[in-house]
Amino acid sequence: MNPEQPLRTLPSQLVNSVQVGMAIPELRVRITPEMLVRYAGASNDFNPIHWSASAATRMKLPGVIAHGMLTLGMALRVVTDWIKDSGRILSISTRFAKPVVLTCDEGTEVTFSAEITALHEGVATIALKAQADGQNVLTQAKVQVRVD
Numbered sequence: 823m824n825p826e827q828p829l830r831t832l833p834s835q836l837v838n839s840v841q842v843g844m845a846i847p848e849l850r851v852r853i854t855p856e857m858l859v860r861y862a863g864a865s866n867d868f869n870p871i872h873w874s875a876s877a878a879t880r881m882k883l884p885g886v887i888a889h890g891m892l893t894l895g896m897a898l899r900v901v902t903d904w905i906k907d908s909g910r911i912l913s914i915s916t917r918f919a920k921p922v923v924l925t926c927d928e929g930t931e932v933t934f935s936a937e938i939t940a941l942h943e944g945v946a947t948i949a950l951k952a953q954a955d956g957q958n959v960l961t962q963a964k965v966q967v968r969v970d
Contacts, residue, residue: 840946840969846904846936851896853888853922853954854929861892887921893932893959894918897950900936901965912945916963922954930954936965944970 855873862868870877871887878886894916902908924930932954940947950963 840938840941842938842941844938846900846938846948848933848935849896849900849903850931850933851899852929852931853892853896853924855886855924855927857892857929858886858888858924861889865889865891883921883923885923885925887923888930890918890921893922893952894963896932897934897952897960897963898965900934900950901948901967904936905967905969910968912966912968914963914965916950917961918959919961920954920957920959922952922959932959939964941969944968 858872862872867889871881871883872889873886875886878884894914897916898908898911898914901911905911922930922932932952935951936948938946939949946967946969948965948967950960950965951958952960952963
């Protein structure tokens with residue numbers, strides 16, 4: 823967060839509706855090979871397990887896998903789409919449970935969801951979930967967001 827850039831004012835209906843147990847609207851994203859190529863260029867992570875099925879197989883992976891940080895960034899979209907101001911994110915943490923495996927050119931759909939688990943002094947703690955092919959791909963994922 824840039825301390826010189828003011829936070830956007832949240833709509834009062836959003837501020838007044840924030841409560842523990844509140845679900846944030848889910849997001850479904852199809853992660854495609856093209857997205858992996860674009861992310862590799864942006865991150866400078868050209869590890870062949872992210873684009874070559876034979877390299878992934880040699881590493882005992884079930885197929886080409888999405889970059890973990892791409893998956894986490896997509897998960898954060900649930901929060902930023904809801905809060906409309908990425909500057910309100912104070913922290914994020916997660917563990918990567920399973921990779922998102924792309925088994926075809928059409929990619930793999932990942933469902934991201936979130937729920938407010940705590941609210942203290944204007945900061946909401948939000949649990950994130952990401953599932954691909956019925957499997958959790960993130961565990962212990964949480965975000966802290968300023969909501970006042």
